[in-house]
Amino acid sequence: MRCDACGDESVVAFDVPDELREYAPDEAGVAAICPTCLDVRSASDADVQGGDAADAAASAHDAFPADPDAAAGVALLLGLLESLVLNKSEIQSLVDHLEASGTDVFLVLDRLEADPDVDPQVDLERRRPQLQQLIE
Numbered sequence: 001m002r003c004d005a006c007g008d009e010s011v012v013a014f015d016v017p018d019e020l021r022e023y024a025p026d027e028a029g030v031a032a033i034c035p036t037c038l039d040v041r042s043a044s045d046a047d048v049q050g051g052d053a054a055d056a057a058a059s060a061h062d063a064f065p066a067d068p069d070a071a072a073g074v075a076l077l078l079g080l081l082e083s084l085v086l087n088k089s090e091i092q093s094l095v096d097h098l099e100a101s102g103t104d105v106f107l108v109l110d111r112l113e114a115d116p117d118v119d120p121q122v123d124l125e126r127r128r129p130q131l132q133q134l135i136e
């Protein structure tokens with residue numbers, strides 16, 4: 001699948017766990033993330049290509065947690081980071097949810113930011129301190 005934002009062909013579609021549905025674009029059951037620009041959008045079942053859909057999110061990037069649910073949560077969080085203002089309450093509860101299940105959200109952001117192959121649409125370097133402030 002092709003990324004609308006940067007043209008990368010390796011966009012990864014993944015299943016959104018039911019409890020994370022409210023954080024997904026259009027609250028869809030399937031979302032997709034671009035491993036290059038980290039653009040997140042809703043997708044359809046047809047976009048999930050073979051293999052184990054549950055592991056797809058985790059495979060989007062090495063920095064993502066190996067647990068499929070946690071990886072999906074991190075991917076959805078990256079989508080929400082596009083607007084801290086509009087998505088403030090969702091971001092706060094999603095980060096709470098991820099941290100409670102043992103995911104170090106900031107470590108993932110650091111690793112993505114450090115990867116030269118990742119060219120995020122969202123300025124992660126600027127977002128990180130803003131996010132930290134938001135959830136304190």
Ligand SMILES: [Zn+2]
Nearest residue numbers: 003006034037
């Ligand atoms: Zn992209």
